[in-house]
Amino acid sequence: MKILLTGLLLLLTYNCIAQTSIHGRVTDQKGNAIPGVNIYLKGTYDGTSSDPDGTFTMETGESGTQTLTVQAIGFRSREITLEIKGQPVTLNIALDEAINQLNAVTISAGAMEAGDEKKSVVLKPLDIVTTSGAMGNITAALLTLPGTSTVGNDGRLFVRGGDASETAIYIDGLQVGNAFGSTTSNVPTRNRFSANLFKGSFFSTGGYSAEYGQALSSALALNTLDLPLRNQGDVSIMSLGGGYTQTLVRNDRALTASANYYNLAPYQSLVKQNFDWEKAPSSWDSEVSLRQKWGNAVTGKAGFIKAYFHTEGSNMAIWQKIPGNDGRGDRVKLNNHYNYGNVSFRHSGGKGWLFYGGAALSDNRDAIQFNTDDIKQVNRIFHAKIVAVRDFSSQFSVKNGLEYYAKSYSETLSNQNQTRQFYDNLFNHFVEATYYFSNRLIIVGGLRSGHGTLAKQTWLTPRFSVAYKLNNQGQFSFAAGKFKQLAEEKLRIYQTDLKNSAATHYILNYFIVNNNRTFRAEAFYKNYDKLFTFKGLASTPKNIALNGSGYAKGVDFFLRDKKTVKDTDFWITYSFVDSKRKFAAYETKVQPAFAPKHNGSVVVKHFVTAMKSLLGTSWSWNSGYTYNDPNLPGEMQRKTKAYSDLSLSISYLPKPNVILHVACSNVLGRQNVFGYQYASQPDEEGSYAGKPVGQGAKRFLFAGLFITLSKDKKANQLNNL
Missing domain, CATH: 2.60.40.10 (Immunoglobulins)
Incomplete structure (x- = not known):
């Protein structure tokens, strides 16, 4: 022992x-x-x-x-x-600090993103369809965001002193040609695509990625839904028409098909119109969307492929009064047929590689009768893109992409048997590198190159962004870059070898999200060079050149609050834009009619549980539109009264699968004026007769019943938004 x-x-x-x-x-x-x-x-x-x-x-x-x-x-x-x-x-x-994509700083200068994967959501599709006054129109909802201007006689997207043609729109990364419906002069249009189609968006008011080009002011990238939640049928019965959508989901694939018909004639027979309609606007559309997901649990490789096709047709006929003329004026009849289709894919190749891209084709055909003249216009855009992204580490990644555009445009005067047309090819390459110094500091640098066969021009446009995150006090971002854009097709048809106009952006941004409150403040300066100029009328321009220039500078603010008032979501927007440019037929630098100096909006949504209802209101305002009065010396020397529109809406759910939506725009009946038109020749007293350009009606009323048919009878059309 x-x-x-x-x-x-x-x-x-x-x-x-x-x-x-x-x-x-x-x-x-x-x-x-x-x-x-x-x-x-x-x-x-x-x-x-x-x-x-x-x-x-x-x-x-x-x-x-x-x-x-x-x-x-x-x-x-x-x-x-x-x-x-x-x-x-x-x-x-x-x-070393680990880079966590959920907590790391993001570039916010000029960028407003919405999607499930983003922590800084601005507008989701649900926000769009429930914004009072937007009537489900994507563009109308975006006009409540900072940096935008409401131009009521147009309806397209105007950003920071830029014309609507300066905004490029993409679906799943592929450009959309003629994204807005065809219309006649001073009759507002709307976006062709339903908000229900998309899961998120990237709306840039400037300083955007090198991936996007041919846009001097803005890029709007819309991303379609991946896989819907369930099989369901959606019935829409509206005051303007109706439609049906069927969705089928099976394992990792889905099919959605829809058809809609709209006719404003019954509505216009009940509500007095300020326009002299011979035939009220009517339209139809249908679309098919296919989605297929694949993946390998062993290798970690996964991907997604989508195919989308949209077709529509519309027609209208209107008399447009001529200032100083006692008759009905010019008769304009318009028939439009539009097709858009794309195939896109995303694939994770393992070892830090991601590939995406696809191809898209837009085809727009307008048949116009202007009094006795028959005019046919065909605009076609093909876009193909392939992009490779490599994450070399959690801190450093590089995006590398190639693009090809084939564009064609033709105009035919049938009475005179005359046709003019052009074909153009654009080749682009872009590279962009992202480096995280830490979770607080990120730098993005990019370079985009392009070559146009008609312009016989090669160009380089550098882009740069940096963001720094403070200690729980938001973040600052700065973005700068150069941007190029060719003139619109209706101008290039007169001089096909026109080269690019240019813009340089500088943006400083402060952004914070805290406790369901979002605040965004941004200052910007945009310099324009080589803007197109011409002599005479826009319909028959002469001596077209790139002699124009200009600038746009200002600040804007955005505050959104989902916390302070129970069951209430509201946001407030204000933008100041000081813009002057020499362009088109102007001989001096002027404030454009589409760039009001002061713009503001307030949007409020309140859910009343006892009523099973969502109440909404929105108010949009600007300080007025400049216009040119030939009876006075100078150019663009006058301005309209301030624009104001107060809208109300209510969405009522009597059953889980039934939604009743009623909305009214401009409930106060304000007579908004967007400018004045004047006679081309003075009268006997030497004065030019003029008439205001106003709204089609004092108010617009909408009512819709939306019914969802599903197995559990609890789904509705808001489930996927």
Whole structure:
């Protein structure tokens, strides 16, 4: 027994002697202590945690070559190779911050994003369809955001002193030609595509990625839904028409098909119109969307392919009064047929690679009768793109892409048997690198190149963005870049070798999201060069050149609050734009009619549980539109009264699968004027007769019943938004 005790004592003494002490301190790259760090020898039970001052001490009985693992939340793990020979080991360990995409800073200068994957959501599709006054129109809802201007006699998207043609629209990364319905002069149009089609959007008011081009002011990228939630049928019965949509979902694939018909004649027979309609606008559309997902659980490779096709037709006939003429004026009849289709894909190739791209074709055909003249216009755009993105690390990635555009446009005067047309090919390459210095600092640099066969011009446009995140106090972003754009087709048809106009953007942004409140403030300066100019009328321009120039500068603010008032979501927008440009037929720099100096909006949505209803109101305002009065010296010397529109809406759910929506725009009946038209020749007294350009009616009323047919009878048309 005595021998046994002696042996145990000797063994314990040996183990104590064999223990090796490992101690040190763990800090970040700035030397700040990191507490609670997990420190252990790999493959053993020997380990410890760092103290509040970052120090640690541990003992081990291991010897030889060992691996010490150091792990901390928010930092990249480190493995350190040690040679343990029984002597104390002292270590000073510095950890690199881990880049967490959910918490890291993002570029917000000029950018407003919405989607499930973004923490800084601005407008989701649900916001669009429930915004009072938008009537489900994507563009109308975006006009409540900062940087935009409402131009009531047009209906398209005007951004920071830029013309509507300066905004490019994309679906799943592929450009859409003629994204707005065809219309006649001073009759507003709307976006062709339903908000229900999209899961999110990227709306840039400037300084956007090198991936997008041929747009001097703005890019709007819309992303379609991936896989719907369930099989369902959606019935729409509206005051303007009706439609049906069927969705079929099976495993990793889905099919959606829809058809709609609209006719304003019954509505216009009940509500007095200011326009002299011979035939009220009517239209039909149908679309098919196919989606297929694939994936490999072993390799981690996965992808998605989508195919989308949209076709529609519309017609109208209107008499447009001529200033100084007692008759009905010019008779304009318009028939439009439009097709758009795209196929897009995304594929994760493993090892940090991501590939995406596709091809799209837009085909727009207008048959116009202007009094006795028959005019046919055909505009076609083909766009193909392939992009490769490589994540070299959690901090550094590179995007590399190639694009090809084939554009054609033709005009035919049937009475005179005359046709003029052009074909153009554009080739683009873009590269963009993103580097995270930390979760607080990111830099993005890009370069876009292009070549046009008709213009015989090659160009380079650099882009740059940087963002820095403060300690729980939001972030600052700065963006700058050069942008190029060819003139619109209706101008290029007169001079097909016109080269690019140019714009340079500078944007400084502050952005914060906290406790369901969003605040965004942005200052911008945009310089224009080589804007197109001509002599005479826009319908028959002469001496077309790129002699114009101009600028747009200002600030805008956006505040959204979902927290302060229970069951209420509201946002307030204000934009100041100081814009002047020499362009078109103007001989001096003028404030464009489409760029009011002051723009504001207020949107409020309140859910009343007891009524099962969503109440909404929106108010849009601007300081008035400039216009040219030939009875006075100078150019664009007058301005209309301020524009104002107060809209109301209510969405009532009598059953989970039934929605009744009623909305009214301009409920106060304000007579908004967007400018004045004048006679081309003076009267006997030497004065030019004029008439105001106003709204089609004092108010617009809409009522719709939306019924969803599904297995559980609980789904409705808001489920996928």
